[in-house]
Amino acid sequence: MQIVPKSFYQSADVVSTAKALIGKILQTNIEGIITSGRIVETEAYRGADDKGCHSFIHGKTERTAVMFESGGVSYVYICYGIHHMINVVTNSISNADAILIRAIEPIEGEEIMLARRGGKFKNYYLSGGPGKVCQCLGIEKSGNNLPFYDHNSPISIYDDKCFNETIMSTPRVGMSHRVAEYANNHWRFYVKGNPYVSRPLLLKYDY
Numbered sequence: 001m002q003i004v005p006k007s008f009y010q011s012a013d014v015v016s017t018a019k020a021l022i023g024k025i026l027q028t029n030i031e032g033i034i035t036s037g038r039i040v041e042t043e044a045y046r047g048a049d050d051k052g053c054h055s056f057i058h059g060k061t062e063r064t065a066v067m068f069e070s071g072g073v074s075y076v077y078i079c080y081g082i083h084h085m086i087n088v089v090t091n092s093i094s095n096a097d098a099i100l101i102r103a104i105e106p107i108e109g110e111e112i113m114l115a116r117r118g119g120k121f122k123n124y125y126l127s128g129g130p131g132k133v134c135q136c137l138g139i140e141k142s143g144n145n146l147p148f149y150d151h152n153s154p155i156s157i158y159d160d161k162c163f164n165e166t167i168m169s170t171p172r173v174g175m176s177h178r179v180a181e182y183a184n185n186h187w188r189f190y191v192k193g194n195p196y197v198s199r200p201l202l203l204k205y206d207y
Helices: 007-009 014-021 053-058 110-117 130-137 175-183
Strands: 023-032 035-046 072-077 082-092 097-108 153-160 167-170 186-189
Touching: 007 014, 007 053, 007 082, 014 035, 014 082, 014 097, 014 186, 023 097, 023 130, 035 110, 035 130, 053 097, 053 110, 072 167, 097 110, 097 186, 110 130
Parallel strands: none
Antiparallel strands: 023 035, 023 153, 035 097, 035 186, 072 082, 082 097, 167 186
């Protein structure tokens, strides 16, 4: 299993990178406790013109500053004051693209994930949804602005070269009319038939 190099995250095409992240392995080492899962669902957000993207909506603020860094670091924010969400910053410095990790399939430490989640959950009830991903992997605000390409980082991404599944695409989840035409972009990717994907949508497309 090889760590995904920094160059992977430097692509100017965040949509293609969001698709390419499917099948990679997200791993955390929190105070010596290792948990990991295969990424089975992502969403792309483009800083330049995407009305659903934090960096486009708010510009460079204290919260979004990490999105303007060079690709390959984590952007962790809290949604509704409750749920931590982890994103992969991509592209070159100041472009502010990011990919939300929406679901993982557990690989290592599933019992630890269950304990962190506080119940006997299965399938997407365990780790389908960005808030659940962070709960399972122990990711909190301290996980912000960490490199994914460093073996010594508490949060890292690996490639075991074992993924060979069909990838589907749909519009992103929860996009309102305020993002106009961007609500319909097929920038959500997931593994077809995977039980850990956050939610099934009626519209499903091959990509």
